[in-house]
Amino acid sequence: MECKLIRPADLDQALAAREEYTDDGLPIAGGQSLLVMMRNRLVSPGALIDLEPVEALRGIEVQSTGISIGAMNTCRQLIASPVLREEVGVLPAAARQVSSTAVRNLGTIGGNVCHNEPGADLPPVLLALNGQAVLRRRTHGREVPLDAFFTGYFETALEPDEILCRIDIEHPPANAAGVYLKHAISPEDLAIVGIAVVVVPDAQRPGAVAEARIGIGGAAPVPLRATRTEAALKGAVLDEKTARAAGEMASTEVDPGSDPHASAGYRRRMVTVFVRRALMQAAGRIEENGHGAA
Amino acid sequence: MALLDLKVNGQEVRVEAPDTALLLDVLRERLFLTGAKRGCETSHCGCCTVRVDGMAVHGCVVLAARCQGKAITTVEGCGDGMELDRLQRLFLEHGAVQCGYCGPGMLMAAKALLERNPQPTLDEVKKGLDGNLCRCTGYTPIFDAILAYSRGE
Numbered sequence: 001m002e003c004k005l006i007r008p009a010d011l012d013q014a015l016a017a018r019e020e021y022t023d024d025g026l027p028i029a030g031g032q033s034l035l036v037m038m039r040n041r042l043v044s045p046g047a048l049i050d051l052e053p054v055e056a057l058r059g060i061e062v063q064s065t066g067i068s069i070g071a072m073n074t075c076r077q078l079i080a081s082p083v084l085r086e087e088v089g090v091l092p093a094a095a096r097q098v099s100s101t102a103v104r105n106l107g108t109i110g111g112n113v114c115h116n117e118p119g120a121d122l123p124p125v126l127l128a129l130n131g132q133a134v135l136r137r138r139t140h141g142r143e144v145p146l147d148a149f150f151t152g153y154f155e156t157a158l159e160p161d162e163i164l165c166r167i168d169i170e171h172p173p174a175n176a177a178g179v180y181l182k183h184a185i186s187p188e189d190l191a192i193v194g195i196a197v198v199v200v201p202d203a204q205r206p207g208a209v210a211e212a213r214i215g216i217g218g219a220a221p222v223p224l225r226a227t228r229t230e231a232a233l234k235g236a237v238l239d240e241k242t243a244r245a246a247g248e249m250a251s252t253e254v255d256p257g258s259d260p261h262a263s264a265g266y267r268r269r270m271v272t273v274f275v276r277r278a279l280m281q282a283a284g285r286i287e288e289n290g291h292g293a294a
Numbered sequence: 295m296a297l298l299d300l301k302v303n304g305q306e307v308r309v310e311a312p313d314t315a316l317l318l319d320v321l322r323e324r325l326f327l328t329g330a331k332r333g334c335e336t337s338h339c340g341c342c343t344v345r346v347d348g349m350a351v352h353g354c355v356v357l358a359a360r361c362q363g364k365a366i367t368t369v370e371g372c373g374d375g376m377e378l379d380r381l382q383r384l385f386l387e388h389g390a391v392q393c394g395y396c397g398p399g400m401l402m403a404a405k406a407l408l409e410r411n412p413q414p415t416l417d418e419v420k421k422g423l424d425g426n427l428c429r430c431t432g433y434t435p436i437f438d439a440i441l442a443y444s445r446g447e
């Protein structure tokens with residue numbers, strides 16, 4: 001059966017199409033994953049709803065509470081965004097590590113998050129930035145914190161009549177340090193583990209952590225926050241010993257699987273190593289500048 | 295089926311193709327521009343790399359319908375059809391082509407890079423070609439050809 005292509009003029013039309021084709025329609029963003037899934041007959045939609053023409057899904061807006069990133073921003077656009085580079089450099093830095101130039105040219109932040117492929121680079125960073133998914137269906141909208149949005153292996157909280165419109169992130173405190181480390185055999189591969197940390201130093205106590213957020217990709221069916229480790233880091237002085245202990249603890253919070261790229265045991269071990277390294281890099285950045293420039 | 299108005303290598307063409315036809319299929323099967331090669335068809339190998347509005351993309355994961363109103367450039371758009379252009383000539387001189395299957399994609403990725411960054415470092419060249427696999431040359435002659443281009447050779 002031939003697949004139809006629907007090109008809505010605006011968000012209302014896209015949402016109407018989403019409602020009409022709830023059973024067998026899929027939105028297409030960059031197409032970098034979806035068209036591969038179709039080629040491999042993993043999905044066979046009867047209609048594709050093209051999100052490219054939808055203006056409401058574009059742009060990067062700075063608001064008083066945070067930054068609102070339209071779902072159709074490509075990795076290329078994230079990398080080039082002066083606002084993101086200035087305020088949350090860790091996000092464009094992670095976007096730079098997504099796959100290859102051609103995939104970054106078209107693949108979008110919304111598609112990356114909705115596809116929820118284990119080892120994708122943006123979810124751990126967006127988790128560490130306290131990201132929220134802004135979802136719309138024809139009749140109303142809702143916001144879902146990303147840690148509740150990623151529900152399972154290639155699964156999200158997105159309902160079949162919804163469109164992810166934007167990802168909202170908080171302004172990190174001005175003195176925070178953000179680091180993303182990707183461990184992969186070849187840099188274009190999905191991460192074996194991808195570790196994002198945002199460390200907010202305690203302005204009163206040099207070396208101490210006011211808040212640490214740790215996003216982990218590739219080491220469980222879903223990207224997740226290492227919440228117990230984060231709690232343990234609160235108030236601690238971030239030195240090599242603390243970072244090592246945090247790495248060990250984080251490795252007990254994940255639930256990795258084995259695949260041809262890496263065994264579960266190796267992934268767990270790499271969580272230990274890369275959480276420690278990411279924390280030490282953040283600490284180094286804070287020590288150098290008195291702040292981290294997330 | 296849909297009627298698509300495309301601009302390929304500067305020429306306006308109208309083709310009939312399924313709604314969700316891939317750019318690679320339209321180029322090869324409808325327009326008989328077989329420079330862009332069919333490889334993995336899953337965006338890994340890059341031998342189908344073409345340029346859309348200057349950007350390097352993998353033709354196997356791009357909807358042709360989306361390219362309407364944009365400028366599509368394939369390897370057939372290099373040189374004038376008789377004479378090779380300077381980058382093609384340097385690929386030849388440096389032995390950047392062995393079996394040749396990756397060549398058209400390499401050239402298109404390299405052109406996108408050089409337009410964005412006319413004086414790339416070796417690392418930037420590698421990053422610019424990170425979507426393109428070559429299984430013959432070991433890449434070095436390809437990088438050399440591109441660096442020679444940027445030196446004005």
Ligand SMILES: Cc1cc2nc3c(=O)[nH]c(=O)nc-3n(C[C@H](O)[C@H](O)[C@H](O)COP(=O)(O)OP(=O)(O)OC[C@H]3O[C@@H](n4cnc5c(N)ncnc54)[C@H](O)[C@@H]3O)c2cc1C
Pocket residue numbers: 026027028029030031032033034035036051071072097098099100103106107108109110111112113114115119120121122158162163164165187188189190191336337338
């Ligand atoms: C060879 C290859 C290597 C890759 N390597 C990496 C890597 O190293 N790191 C990495 O992070 N990613 C990697 N990816 C994935 C790449 O980043 C994808 O392009 C991206 O995850 C999907 O983005 P897209 O815009 O292309 O989405 P699409 O392919 O268009 O869509 C993906 C899915 O999300 C849904 N969707 C998209 N946007 C929305 C929306 N706004 N609302 C509702 N649903 C939506 C679609 O219906 C579809 O189910 C790789 C992909 C390939 C092909």
